[in-house]
Amino acid sequence: MAKGERKAGAVPPSGGGTDAPAGGFVQLLTPDGEHLGSVTTADGTTYSVDFTDEEYRGLYRDLVTVRRLDAEATALQRQGELGLWASLLGQEAAQVGSGRALRPQDMAFPTYREHGVLYCRGIDPIMPFGLFRGVDQGGWDANEHKFNSYTIVIGSQTLHATGYAMGVTMDGKTGSPDGEAVIAYFGDGATSQGEVNESFVWSGVFNAPIVFFCQNNQYAISEPLERQTRIPLYNRAAGYGFPGIRIDGNDVLASYAVTRAALDNARNGQGPTLIEAYTYRMGAHTSSDDPTRYRIASEVESWKAKDPIARVKAFLTKQKLAGDDFFAEVDEGAKQLALSLRERVLAMPDPQPVTMFDHVYPNGSPELDEQRQAFTEYHASFEGSGH
Amino acid sequence: MAEKITLGKALNHGLRRALENDPKVVIMGEDVGKLGGVFRITDGLQKDFGEDRVIDTPLAEAGIVGTAVGLAIRGYRPVCEIQFDGFVFPAYNQIVAQVAKMFYRSKGKVRVPMVIRIPFGGGIGAVEHHSESPEAYFAHTPGLKVVTCSNPADAYTMIQQAIASDDPVVFFEPKRRYWEKGDVDLDAPLSGAYPLHAARVARPGSDATLLAYGPMVRVALDAAAAAAEDGRDLEVIDLRTLSPVDFPTIFESVKRTGRAVVVHEAPGNLGMGAELAAKITEECFYSLEAPVLRVTGYDIPYPAARSEEEYLPDLDRLLDAVDRSFGW
Ligand SMILES: Cc1ncc(C[n+]2csc(CCOP(=O)(O)OP(=O)(O)O)c2C)c(N)n1
Numbered sequence: 001m002a003k004g005e006r007k008a009g010a011v012p013p014s015g016g017g018t019d020a021p022a023g024g025f026v027q028l029l030t031p032d033g034e035h036l037g038s039v040t041t042a043d044g045t046t047y048s049v050d051f052t053d054e055e056y057r058g059l060y061r062d063l064v065t066v067r068r069l070d071a072e073a074t075a076l077q078r079q080g081e082l083g084l085w086a087s088l089l090g091q092e093a094a095q096v097g098s099g100r101a102l103r104p105q106d107m108a109f110p111t112y113r114e115h116g117v118l119y120c121r122g123i124d125p126i127m128p129f130g131l132f133r134g135v136d137q138g139g140w141d142a143n144e145h146k147f148n149s150y151t152i153v154i155g156s157q158t159l160h161a162t163g164y165a166m167g168v169t170m171d172g173k174t175g176s177p178d179g180e181a182v183i184a185y186f187g188d189g190a191t192s193q194g195e196v197n198e199s200f201v202w203s204g205v206f207n208a209p210i211v212f213f214c215q216n217n218q219y220a221i222s223e224p225l226e227r228q229t230r231i232p233l234y235n236r237a238a239g240y241g242f243p244g245i246r247i248d249g250n251d252v253l254a255s256y257a258v259t260r261a262a263l264d265n266a267r268n269g270q271g272p273t274l275i276e277a278y279t280y281r282m283g284a285h286t287s288s289d290d291p292t293r294y295r296i297a298s299e300v301e302s303w304k305a306k307d308p309i310a311r312v313k314a315f316l317t318k319q320k321l322a323g324d325d326f327f328a329e330v331d332e333g334a335k336q337l338a339l340s341l342r343e344r345v346l347a348m349p350d351p352q353p354v355t356m357f358d359h360v361y362p363n364g365s366p367e368l369d370e371q372r373q374a375f376t377e378y379h380a381s382f383e384g385s386g387h
Numbered sequence: 388m389a390e391k392i393t394l395g396k397a398l399n400h401g402l403r404r405a406l407e408n409d410p411k412v413v414i415m416g417e418d419v420g421k422l423g424g425v426f427r428i429t430d431g432l433q434k435d436f437g438e439d440r441v442i443d444t445p446l447a448e449a450g451i452v453g454t455a456v457g458l459a460i461r462g463y464r465p466v467c468e469i470q471f472d473g474f475v476f477p478a479y480n481q482i483v484a485q486v487a488k489m490f491y492r493s494k495g496k497v498r499v500p501m502v503i504r505i506p507f508g509g510g511i512g513a514v515e516h517h518s519e520s521p522e523a524y525f526a527h528t529p530g531l532k533v534v535t536c537s538n539p540a541d542a543y544t545m546i547q548q549a550i551a552s553d554d555p556v557v558f559f560e561p562k563r564r565y566w567e568k569g570d571v572d573l574d575a576p577l578s579g580a581y582p583l584h585a586a587r588v589a590r591p592g593s594d595a596t597l598l599a600y601g602p603m604v605r606v607a608l609d610a611a612a613a614a615a616e617d618g619r620d621l622e623v624i625d626l627r628t629l630s631p632v633d634f635p636t637i638f639e640s641v642k643r644t645g646r647a648v649v650v651h652e653a654p655g656n657l658g659m660g661a662e663l664a665a666k667i668t669e670e671c672f673y674s675l676e677a678p679v680l681r682v683t684g685y686d687i688p689y690p691a692a693r694s695e696e697e698y699l700p701d702l703d704r705l706l707d708a709v710d711r712s713f714g715w
Contacts, residue, residue, distance in 0.1 A: 109457075139494035142460065149492050153484050159450055160485070163457025163465075170413075170439055170463070194477070198450035205445055359495040360529050362553035366584075367631045368529075 019306065023232050025246040025278050028253035031306045033314025035253070041245070047257040053321045059252055060316060061330050062096045063309045066116040068334035069125050072342055073115075073132070077287040081345060082132045086113045090250070090282030093308030094215050096120060097255020098277070101263060102183060104146070107168075109161035109184045112150045113215075117185065121147040125337075129345050136351065155193030158184045158212065162199040165208035165266075174209045179267035182210045183259070189220025191236065192228045200240040200274070209266035211259060212237075212274040215249060217281035222294035237274035249279030250308040280306075353379070389572045395565035397539035398428050400573055401546035402466065406436050409464060412550055415442040416451055416468030416504075425470055426506060426565055448478035452503060456485050459499035466550055472507040473516025479524070486555045487530030500553045502546070507535075508602045508652050509699055510563035512692040519689050520653035522601075525557045526630040526662075533630040534583060535559035537604035539569035541587075541627065548583040559629075561602035586633035588640070592622035595646035595712055598637065598663055600626040603650045603700060610705040621709065629659060637663070638670050645676035646712045650700050655683035677715035680708045 020027065026047055028036050038048035051059070070088050077085040088095060091113070099120030102108060108117055112131075119125055123145050130136040131150060142148040151157035161184035173180040190196050191214060203210050214233055218225055229236075237244025245262075247254040255277060262273035280303040284291050316322040357372040392400070405412045414429055420443035423430030433441035444451050448469060455465035469475045475482070482503060489499045509518030526533045532554045536542040542560070549556040581587065589604060590611050599607035604625045611621040622640050626632060641647045647667055649660040664679035682700045690698050 136494065137488075137492040139492070139496070141496040142493060143497070148460065149489070149497065151485075153480060156453060156481060156485050159453025159481065160457040160460065162450075163454030163459075164461045165457070166454060167458045167461030167463055170458075171461070194447075195449045195453060195481075198445070198447040198453070201445050201447065202450050202454055359491050359493075361532065362490060362495075362498055362500075365532075365631045367634075 019302075020248070021232070021246070021278055023246065025248045026254045026258055027248035027251050028257060029251045029311055029315060031250075031311050033311045033318055035315055035319075039254075043243075045261070047254070047261060049253050049257045056312075056316060057322055057326065059096060059100065059256075060309070060312045060322070061333070062100065062116075062120065063092045063252060063312060064330050065334045065337060066096060066119050067092050067309060068338045069119070069341060070115060072338035073129065074283070074287065076342065076345055077132070082129065082287075083134045084132050084286055084288060086132075086286045087281075087283040088113055088115050090280050090303065090308070091215055091217055092116055093252035094213075094249040094255050094277040094279050097252040098183065098213050098259040098275075101256045101259035102146075103181075103263070105178070105180045106263060107146045107148070107161075107164055107180070107182045109148045109157040109164070109182070110150055111154075111157065111185055111187065111190070112152050113187075114150070114185050118147060121145050123147060126341060126344050129341070130348065133345065133348060135348050155186060155190040155195040158186055158190070158196045158199035159202070161210055162202045162208055165203065165210040166206050168209050169206070174267055175269040177264070177268065179269075180209065181263040181266040182208070183213055183263065184210060185213050185215065187220060188214060188216040188218065188225055188228055188233060189223060190214070191233055200236070200272075203272040204240040204242055207269070207271040209269070210272045211262045211266055212272060213259065214274065214276045215279055216276050217279050219281060219285065219295070221285045221289060224294075232276065234274055234276035242272040242274065244274040244276065246276040246278055249277030250306045250311070252308060252312060388574060389570040391568050392539055392571050393566050393568050394536070394539045394542045394561070395426060395428055397543040397569075397571050398546050398560065399430055399432070400571070401543045402429060403432060403435075405466070405547050405550040406432060406440055409551075411462060412464045412466065413440050413442060413458065414466045414468065415444050415455060417444060417446050417470050419443060419468050424468055426562065428504075428560070428565075429468065448474055448476075449481050452478040452481040452486065455501050456481065456489065456499050459501045460489075460497055464500050464550060466502045466504060469503060469505045471517045472505055472519040472521055475503075475505055475521060478503075482525065482531070482557070483528045487528050491530055498553050499555055502549045502556045502558050504546075504558045504560060506562035506565075507559045508561050508563060509689060509695050510602065512695070514692070515689070518692075518695065520651065520684065522559055522629055523653060523658050526659065531555055531557055531630060532584070532628070533557045533559070534628045535561065535601040536627065537561060537564065537589075537599075537601055537625050539567070539571045541625075543571045543573070544575070544577065544580040545583055545627070547577050548580065551577065552583065559601055563602050564605065567605070584628045584631055584633060586624050586626045586628065586636040588622060588636070589625040590621070590623040592620040592644070594620045594644055595622070595648065595709060596637070596640045596644045597621055597623045597705070597709075598626060598647060598649045599623065600629065600651065600659075603652060606700060606702060606705060607650055610702050610709065613702060613706060614709060619709065619713070632663070632666070634666060634670070637667065641667055641671045642674040645674055647675075647679045648682060648705065648708045648712055649679065650682040650705055652684050652699055654686045655681050656686045658683060677712045680712055682708045
């Protein structure tokens with residue numbers, strides 16, 4: 001399809017399976033582990049996945065692993081080893097599905113909760129721990145891993161992603177199946193930010209090769225979705241001139257299939273898509289939050305029944321693609337990874353204080369050089385004095 | 388060969404040369420294309436370099452700067468135009484929280500070489516939000532380099548140096564000086580140019596040092612000329628760089644003259660003048676014959692245009708401060 005031919009506006013999803021929100025969503029794997037094969041939305045697009053048995057098992061392994069890493073981080077935070085942690089518990093399917101849908105050349109712009117996507121990008125999972133432990137501010141190589149720094153100011157990264165996507169177009173890297181695409185992650189709360197709206201405007205106007213991946217986990221800290229919007233978030237895309245689609249965010253297959261298709265559309269020159277992954281944050285917003293103040297236990301229980309991992313396990317079991325040995329082996333592998341991570345986190349040295357003066361300016365600064373010098377001399381003056 | 392051109396035209400030539408020399412340079416902003424910007428600084432550039440190099444953007448400042456960050460990560464060198472000083476604030480978050488910190492956050496792995504051009508200052512009889520001097524907000528932010536030019540020759544080289552630099556640069560343009568002319572050597576190679584982050588002695592003198600930047604350099608030079616008639620030999624330093632400030636040049640001068648007067652349009656409270664006075668006091672205390680004095684805008688929102696002549700530091704207020712310095 002040539003540029004502009006693609007129908008803009010909302011694409012009402014097909015209805016979806018159990019417990020779909022009003023208006024439906026794209027779902028390929030039900031909470032019971034039933035694989036629906038394929039789904040066709042009202043605009044005639046068909047979504048399906050065609051994984052090998054090994055790939056299905058691989059997705060399961062990813063989900064279990066990132067959940068285990070997240071649990072380890074939560075434990076480390078409680079033990080005082082991390083200053084803060086933003087847990088992804090409950091959002092594994094949205095992250096792993098979309099993360100695995102990325103091709104190597106695609107670039108991702110995360111918030112602060114995308115540990116699952118980071119894992120899918122092949123980054124050493126220790127990386128975000130430096131940030132939350134307070135030994136650095138991230139510090140992985142965004143260009144090497146095609147995964148930008150975490151962004152804590154809500155919504156800002158969507159503009160970075162949009163600009164990057166404009167650069168992809170300017171580099172002539174769209175319009176073919178091996179072109180590049182960009183994905184921007186953000187939450188439901190972020191959709192209220194001006195910068196997110198600006199990124200929608202920009203992406204529409206410049207037909208940028210970008211996928212906006214909103215994880216609607218129903219809350220922005222304590223504020224429920226109704227405090228951000230009166231319409232389903234995916235419907236907003238219509239106002240900016242590109243399609244929006246809602247998926248069952250707890251369904252890793254839907255997350256994969258729809259994101260893969262949207263990224264391919266983007267790389268082929270068809271412009272942006274907004275995906276709303278309808279999901280739920282099972283834990284606290286961050287480790288400093290008390291969710292019992294603003295949500296009820298029965299709500300959390302009802303979402304437990306839609307667990308993103310349990311349904312893949314049910315599917316693998318039903319289809320006899322995996323048995324107890326496999327599940328035990330995956331658990332054990334995840335546990336070992338988590339334990340080694342724990343060891344490495346505990347061994348993370350505090351940075352040499354003087355390094356805080358590093359990397360302020362690519363070309364340095366005489367004022368800073370002086371301060372670094374004074375700092376060094378001041379500290380040296382204590383040497384041997386018992387301080 | 389030197390040509391006599393306006394400061395605005397010099398910027399235009401500098402931008403043109405940057406676009407010619409580096410295919411990664413892109414200009415983006417509101418009305419920068421067909422119109423050439425509201426001050427015509429980008430006049431004719433879109434016609435010659437195309438819509439992909441000189442990009443007319445939607446009307447949203449955070450968007451201009453935020454997408455420029457993405458382009459810079461991608462390997463481009465965006466030059467953003469903010470239409471007027473008072474409209475930079477919607478982009479403030481992107482500039483201080485993102486542009487300034489990308490390099491630090493990534494431990495030096497992500498560079499965002501970009502320039503944010505802001506026409507600033509008063510004196511053109513404009514309505515609200517069109518005459519402000521917000522430079523201290525940016526100079527206060529580590530990770531940003533902040534510069535401003537005061538004459539056509541500097542405008543021409545400094546804009547090119549800012550674009551060529553890997554540091555993110557906030558580039559303040561003295562809008563009331565856009566139409567003033569001066570000699571510019573358009574063929575001079577950038578490699579031999581005066582350094583971007585160095586102050587310049589705009590007029591040598593021995594009795595007192597006037598420190599000025601951007602639009603106030605002209606006022607300081609006029610004041611020095613007037614003082615000369617009274618037999619006072621004032622040195623004028625054009626700071627050119629507000630972050631980092633070129634303190635060695637300033638200290639050398641003040642130690643020699645024993646007196647310093649700082650002048651700027653921005654409100655005095657916690658402004659550039661406060662920083663300069665503090666640093667000079669720390670470094671030149673035993674050479675000072677008088678406290679460092681400041682001549683600045685008042686601590687009020689920029690007033691309505693019919694009052695701006697009273698608000699803006701002028702020749703008389705500056706000479707009055709010089710008198711006070713000598714009266715100490
Ligand atoms: C601009 C800004 N305002 C406030 C905050 C504090 N804050 C951190 S996370 C958050 C809620 C974000 O909610 P949402 O976008 O839905 O993402 P989620 O955390 O649910 O994944 C808030 C208010 C912030 N980081 N940035």
